Amino acid sequence: MTVMTITEAFLELEHATPVEALSAHAAITAVIAGYPLLEAVRTCRVQTAGNDGGMPGATGYGRAPFNELGHSAQRWTDRDRDIVTPANDLLYTNAWIDLRRGPVVIEVPAQTGRYFVLELLDVYTNNFHNIGTRNSPREGSRFALMPPGDDSAPPAGCIAIACPSALVWLLGRVLVDDEADLPAARAFQAGFSLDTTFARAPALASPRSIAQWREGGDPALDFFANLLRAVQDFPPPSSQRGVFALLTSLHLQCADDGKLANLRPGVAQGLRQGHAAAMRLIEAHTRSPSKAAWRYSTRLGRYGDDLMLRAATAFKGLGALAADEAIYASVDYDHDGVALHGGHCYRLHFEDGGQLPADAFWSITLYDGDRYLASTSLGRHALGNRSPLVRNADGCLTLFISHQCPPGPEQNWLPAPDAPFYLVLRLYHPQQRLFDGQYRFPDVERVA
Numbered sequence: 001m002t003v004m005t006i007t008e009a010f011l012e013l014e015h016a017t018p019v020e021a022l023s024a025h026a027a028i029t030a031v032i033a034g035y036p037l038l039e040a041v042r043t044c045r046v047q048t049a050g051n052d053g054g055m056p057g058a059t060g061y062g063r064a065p066f067n068e069l070g071h072s073a074q075r076w077t078d079r080d081r082d083i084v085t086p087a088n089d090l091l092y093t094n095a096w097i098d099l100r101r102g103p104v105v106i107e108v109p110a111q112t113g114r115y116f117v118l119e120l121l122d123v124y125t126n127n128f129h130n131i132g133t134r135n136s137p138r139e140g141s142r143f144a145l146m147p148p149g150d151d152s153a154p155p156a157g158c159i160a161i162a163c164p165s166a167l168v169w170l171l172g173r174v175l176v177d178d179e180a181d182l183p184a185a186r187a188f189q190a191g192f193s194l195d196t197t198f199a200r201a202p203a204l205a206s207p208r209s210i211a212q213w214r215e216g217g218d219p220a221l222d223f224f225a226n227l228l229r230a231v232q233d234f235p236p237p238s239s240q241r242g243v244f245a246l247l248t249s250l251h252l253q254c255a256d257d258g259k260l261a262n263l264r265p266g267v268a269q270g271l272r273q274g275h276a277a278a279m280r281l282i283e284a285h286t287r288s289p290s291k292a293a294w295r296y297s298t299r300l301g302r303y304g305d306d307l308m309l310r311a312a313t314a315f316k317g318l319g320a321l322a323a324d325e326a327i328y329a330s331v332d333y334d335h336d337g338v339a340l341h342g343g344h345c346y347r348l349h350f351e352d353g354g355q356l357p358a359d360a361f362w363s364i365t366l367y368d369g370d371r372y373l374a375s376t377s378l379g380r381h382a383l384g385n386r387s388p389l390v391r392n393a394d395g396c397l398t399l400f401i402s403h404q405c406p407p408g409p410e411q412n413w414l415p416a417p418d419a420p421f422y423l424v425l426r427l428y429h430p431q432q433r434l435f436d437g438q439y440r441f442p443d444v445e446r447v448a
Helices: 006-011 018-049 179-189 207-211 219-233 238-248 267-284 307-317
Strands: 090-098 104-108 116-121 127-132 141-146 159-162 167-175 193-195 326-331 346-350 358-368 382-384 397-402 413-415 421-430
Touching: 018 090, 018 167, 018 219, 018 238, 018 267, 018 307, 090 179, 167 179, 219 238, 219 267, 267 307, 358 413
Parallel strands: 141 159, 397 413
Antiparallel strands: 090 167, 104 141, 104 193, 116 127, 116 167, 326 421, 346 397, 358 382, 358 421
């Protein structure tokens, strides 16, 4: 499948009526610009609605009410489905922070040598700041998240962080080496805390109103009903307001129940057509048009006005870190340009023995076609530089990916489902030679 262009998406509408075509054209650009915003609002609603995992046996979720930290007690598995494309070698810490009443303070414990990062995202999924091992004082520290437009001094003893939106997603990551390392990782994770005692405004109604969500049974029309509210609550930056301007010509409005109301003839059908075309467009841009392996962007996380990159990232990697913290190299095809499938056996051969350009750590994680961790025979979802890998006699490293047992050592086997899958290679604290193009990732060779 080739990557659909926006021109091709528009051409699909050539048989539409004028009203349908206008509505669909407005819908396509609005979906691309608004999809990350709605994914953030939807995820906020899921994670603040309750602490249950939602699936029998799910243990990895870090759910909590607004302005409270939720810690994942275990590494995420195929049962954990709050966020697409999660890592398996980390403990997650989540918090949805409402800054409408004033600053919220994050307390970070003293460093122990363990990798961690507290990612801060605005409501459009831009990674505007990170607190981690490279910028957090070793003795511990306090950071004050300051509301948009608040130029006052931060609370005493705090490092101020200016936030671009009143709703901030804190997505923390703490490295775990293996099951034996879990207690120590949890103990470090427990050192993070939030302090909300610096509120400067009167108490508000339930903060849940900051992330409203309605479902009426029509995914496309629900999308635009939710988008109208979200854009009103969280206006886009001035450079992106024009993307939503066409929607105003459709005179969309919501009834008291949150659903779109009084749609003119043809508008509803046009919105549905545009929504379907835009989602196909976004999904297609998550794959390499040339079917090349190990596709990655050094602009991830801080997108500027690259709305398609932001939307495609939200679709396949919501909450991605900026590239100066981590590089995500993904692959959907083997060295012949054929889609990966667990019915085959693949080989990754690192001539450098796995000395990848990452100063913190690296790992390769396997995902099912539904964008979540795949259920596998060993319960193993990733391999990396902390895995007990076996090097070849010449010092090289060979990894195998397949559904059936591979020809090499079991320690070097990343089990796959007997179905389509894709891989993500994460490199934390990437080295400059990766940005300069001086490092070449090995081919994904199909050997059986």
